[in-house]
Every structure is written in structure tokens, then in C-alpha cells.
Amino acid sequence: MIALIQRVSEAAVVVEGETVGEIQRGLLVLLGVEREDDQDKLQRLADKVMKYRVFADEDDKMNLNVSQAGGSLLVVSQFTLAADTRKGLRPSFSSAAQPSEAERQYEAFVAYCRSQGMTVETGRFGADMKVSLVNDGPVTFSLQV
Numbered sequence: 001m002i003a004l005i006q007r008v009s010e011a012a013v014v015v016e017g018e019t020v021g022e023i024q025r026g027l028l029v030l031l032g033v034e035r036e037d038d039q040d041k042l043q044r045l046a047d048k049v050m051k052y053r054v055f056a057d058e059d060d061k062m063n064l065n066v067s068q069a070g071g072s073l074l075v076v077s078q079f080t081l082a083a084d085t086r087k088g089l090r091p092s093f094s095s096a097a098q099p100s101e102a103e104r105q106y107e108a109f110v111a112y113c114r115s116q117g118m119t120v121e122t123g124r125f126g127a128d129m130k131v132s133l134v135n136d137g138p139v140t141f142s143l144q145v
Helices: 039-051 099-115
Strands: 002-015 018-023 026-032 062-064 072-077 120-122 130-144
Touching: 002 039, 002 072, 018 072, 018 120, 039 099, 039 130, 072 099, 099 120
Parallel strands: 026 072, 072 120
Antiparallel strands: 002 018, 002 026, 002 130
């Protein structure tokens, strides 16, 4: 499981002209699910996302996590994160989870974050989404467990 996180001052997801998820300060989380992912990996990655210290404290040091900074999560499914790009000029998606399993894991990731007290907005799994954001910094990290 892979999470590409971006610290944002605002972010939104639009599907067919309708805004389906929107946050102000927080993290945009692009989530890729791989074949071997399980509940343990899911929880470890979700905990890492929620606890990762990427927001500035009073000394302008990255010492605060999203919750401590008063932020929210916008979680968007992104199967292309599971692509193998090491060979050739076309990505291979052989390590990506099947769509039904990826959707189940994506929904479980969102539910777990919510169960930990996070405010979570989402995209729409499998939809053609238009994601807009203002990357604050810019600050972007790729997290894996």
C-alpha cells in the first residue's frame, strides 16, 4: 500500500461537475493498493499518514501532525501509484490489487482513519476525478509500509 501525501491549504475532488470531497488545511492522500496488502499494512500506513509530522510548529519546524495542526484528510484512490515503471516506456500494473479488492481496502482505510477521530473527505472510487489542490510548501511525501 502506497500513500502519496501532500500538505495542502485546500483541495477538492470533482466528478462529472459535482464536488464530491473538499478540505481546507490538511493532507491530500493519494492511495494506491497493491495485491499483497492486508489489514495490518492498511492500519500501519493509515497511522503513519495521520501521525506524520509535516506541519510547522511555533518555531517553524515540521513537528505537528495533521490532527495537531487542525487539519483534515482528503483520500483519493490512485491505482497508478502501484505501477512498475522500471522497464520500458509503458507502466505495468501487475502489482496493483484487483479493483474489487482495491475498493474494499480503500474504504477500510477511510473507515479506519475516521474511527481514529480524523475528519475525512473522499473522492469516488473508480470514477474519472478532477483533483485540484494548493500544495502548501510545496510539501509532498511518498509513504509505504
